[in-house]
Amino acid sequence: MPNDKIGGHYSQAYDDELQLAVARLLQMAALAQQQLRDAMTAFTAADLALAQQVKQSDRQVNSFEVDIDEHCLDILARRQPAATDLRLVLAILKSVNDVERIGDMAKRIAKALLRELPDSRPSPAxxxxxxxxxQDVLQMFERAIAAFEQMDAKAALSVLRDEKAIDSSYDSILQSSLASMMQDVQQIAVSLQVSQVAKSLERVGDHSRNICEQAIFLSKGSHVAHLSDAELQQIVDRKRD
Structure with missing residues (x-):
C-alpha cells in the first residue's frame, strides 16, 4: 500500500520512484525478519536443514541491498531531491545497511548450529x-520497521527505550555462560555457543535502534544518534520542521 506521507510532486513518476524505494526496503525487512525467525527455530530445534536454508537465503537479502542502493542512487542523480525527499532517500540508504546486517546476524545464528559439536547442545533452560x-528482538525489529514506514517518531522512541531490556537479557546470558564455564570445563563449548547466539541477537537490537533513529530523522529532520533519552524526547515532542 502506498505511503500517504510520500508524494505530492508535479511528477507522478517521481512519487512512484520514492514509493518503490520504501516498498523494497519493507520487502527486504520482511525477508530478514523471516530469516531471523527461521534461524531461531532452527537453533532451538536443532534443525540442520532449516539452518542451511537460512544461510543460503542471505544472498537474497544481499541482492535487495544492491538493488535498493542502485535505485536510491539513481533518484539522487536524476531527481536531485531536497528537504524531506532527500531525508527519505538518505534514511533508506542507511536503513538498508542495517537490515542487511540483521540478515547477517540471522546467518551467524544458523552457522552456530551448523558448527555445533556432537553432544554440545544447550540445556532446555x-x-x-x-x-x-x-522473540523480544524480533518484535523490536518489526516495530522499528513499522515506525520507519509510518515516519512515526513517537513509536520509534518507544522502541528505542525497549532496547535496554535487550541489553539486560544479553548481560544476563553472558554472566550465566561465564559462570557455567568456570564451574565445569565441559560446558565451555556450549557456553561459548550460547554467548555467540545471544551476541548476534543483541546486535539485531542495535541495528533496530539505528532504524528507529532514521525514523526520527525522517519525521523531525534531526540526527539523534548518541542523544540522551531526555534529548530524544524533546526532539520527538517538537513540531516537524
Missing part, C-alpha cells in the same frame, strides 16, 4: 532463555 530473547 538455556534454549528457552535464548528463544525468549529472540
Amino acid at each position: 538455556q534454549l528457552n532463555t535464548l528463544n525468549q530473547m529472540g
Whole structure:
C-alpha cells in the first residue's frame, strides 16, 4: 500500500520512484525478519536443514541491498531531491545497511548450529532463555520497521527505550555462560555457543535502534544518534520542521 506521507510532486513518476524505494526496503525487512525467525527455530530445534536454508537465503537479502542502493542512487542523480525527499532517500540508504546486517546476524545464528559439536547442545533452560530473547528482538525489529514506514517518531522512541531490556537479557546470558564455564570445563563449548547466539541477537537490537533513529530523522529532520533519552524526547515532542 502506498505511503500517504510520500508524494505530492508535479511528477507522478517521481512519487512512484520514492514509493518503490520504501516498498523494497519493507520487502527486504520482511525477508530478514523471516530469516531471523527461521534461524531461531532452527537453533532451538536443532534443525540442520532449516539452518542451511537460512544461510543460503542471505544472498537474497544481499541482492535487495544492491538493488535498493542502485535505485536510491539513481533518484539522487536524476531527481536531485531536497528537504524531506532527500531525508527519505538518505534514511533508506542507511536503513538498508542495517537490515542487511540483521540478515547477517540471522546467518551467524544458523552457522552456530551448523558448527555445533556432537553432544554440545544447550540445556532446555538455556534454549528457552535464548528463544525468549529472540522473540523480544524480533518484535523490536518489526516495530522499528513499522515506525520507519509510518515516519512515526513517537513509536520509534518507544522502541528505542525497549532496547535496554535487550541489553539486560544479553548481560544476563553472558554472566550465566561465564559462570557455567568456570564451574565445569565441559560446558565451555556450549557456553561459548550460547554467548555467540545471544551476541548476534543483541546486535539485531542495535541495528533496530539505528532504524528507529532514521525514523526520527525522517519525521523531525534531526540526527539523534548518541542523544540522551531526555534529548530524544524533546526532539520527538517538537513540531516537524
